[in-house]
């Protein structure tokens with residue numbers, strides 16, 4: 015079949031974000047233009063909640079969370095994100111039966127579980143979550159609309175199907191091919207083998223809702239079309255999901271929405287994330303293949319930040335391999351970044367002794383890095399490019415800071431010594447505050463207390479004097495104490511000396 019892929023994509027009117035984005039509708043990078051910068055619309059297909067989420071799901075949602083944050087923070091685009099939750103579906107019904115619980119309680123259990131996992135991975139929640147079971151009346155009227163426009167038909171058995179042939183060569187915007195017949199049971203009541211269900215008549219013992227076509231439940235694709243249209247109407251800036259959703263799911267969503275809204279182009283940009291594979295395997299990580307690692311198990315060993323950096327080190331579109339090795343690499347990069355930040359802080363506070371620092375060179379590098387990061391991200395959210403630019407900056411920073419990298423006294427590791435001094439100053443502060451506390455009611459009682467605690471104050475002063483000999487200067491301020499290294503300070507802060 016011919017298909018409509020990439021034909022006549024309509025460049026949207028609105029705000030140009032300055033980002034070039036790979037659009038599955040055109041199979042090329044298009045300028046990302048959203049309806050309005052203060053409320054760009056983004057629909058994300060949510061999970062089918064019948065089991066714990068695994069790292070494959072994590073990968074897709076984290077990558078899109080990173081893109082959402084980039085658009086918001088770097089390109090000043092405020093995003094309204096809607097996510098549909100599939101809480102009624104064959105898999106849910108099957109699993110609920112196996113576990114001998116109601117499909118509703120199973121779904122709400124795993125929905126909560128999904129939300130907790132996302133929070134643990136620092137994925138921002140969508141602006142709006144909508145469950146299929148909360149939108150049944152709207153789904154029914156959406157289906158009525160599609161029937162009224164002549165693109166769907168109810169059957170005697172109480173099913174409703176989308177009439178694919180009525181769409182002609184407009185079907186296939188994403189994949190470019192109209193689907194061949196899929197292995198259908200012989201008793202199918204479809205007119206054409208590739209027609210897909212909008213409404214499924216209830217089977218015995220299944221949950222159902224009353225509808226003009228009898229008792230039943232919605233098909234899968236219609237839920238996303240309805241939920242998106244419910245919030246955003248007939249226009250959508252961005253639609254996202256894993257690459258496995260492009261066909262048939264997104265293709266069918268497009269067909270439904272464009273006939274319902276009678277429009278040429280409902281969604282302007284379709285973004286698809288690549289799959290997470292288990293290293294060396296062809297298949298994606300998947301529940302049905304039982305080759306998955308749950309998010310909870312993963313987080314027992316590694317942090318959310320490690321996973322997020324792991325995700326950033328590849329383009330969101332590419333397939334990635336999971337392995338402990340690649341996770342450890344991400345972990346080490348994260349540690350190297352933290353160590354640099356720590357050293358840079360110590361340097362600024364005058365607690366790090368190093369050779370002369372060419373601050374002018376670092377400023378120059380910093381501004382270069384900012385430009386490089388933004389340019390990389392504007393190119394289809396090239397996060398590995400942005401990470402490289404930042405690591406490059408850190409490399410140069412380290413070369414300067416690590417020149418001597420020693421605290422004034424001794425050979426101990428600078429970080430440890432720094433922490434020890436910090437602890438000591440903190441302890442001294444507590445003692446001093448106790449000595450100076452004036453909780454007593456009468457003047458005389460306060461005087462008496464100060465007198466009793468006088469030796470503690472003297473000990474604090476003695477410690478301060480003694481530490482000067484070790485090159486550490488403590489300053490007592492009204493409610494706190496600070497410290498710095500003597501001698502090296504002036505030299506440290508002299509730029510370019």
Ligand SMILES: Nc1ncnc2c1ncn2[C@@H]1O[C@H](COP(=O)(O)OP(=O)(O)OP(=O)(O)O)[C@@H](O)[C@H]1O
Pocket residue numbers: 059060061062063069070071073074255256257258259287288289290291298299300301302
């Ligand atoms: N291995 C994977 N890598 C990347 N994304 C994935 C992976 N598995 C699922 N996804 C994505 O996660 C999102 C939620 O998918 P959904 O709840 O439909 O999972 P699923 O297809 O039932 O999972 P499974 O394949 O494990 O049964 C979708 O966008 C899907 O594309």
Ligand SMILES: [Zn+2]
Pocket residue numbers: 058059060238263267
């Ligand atoms: Zn969807």
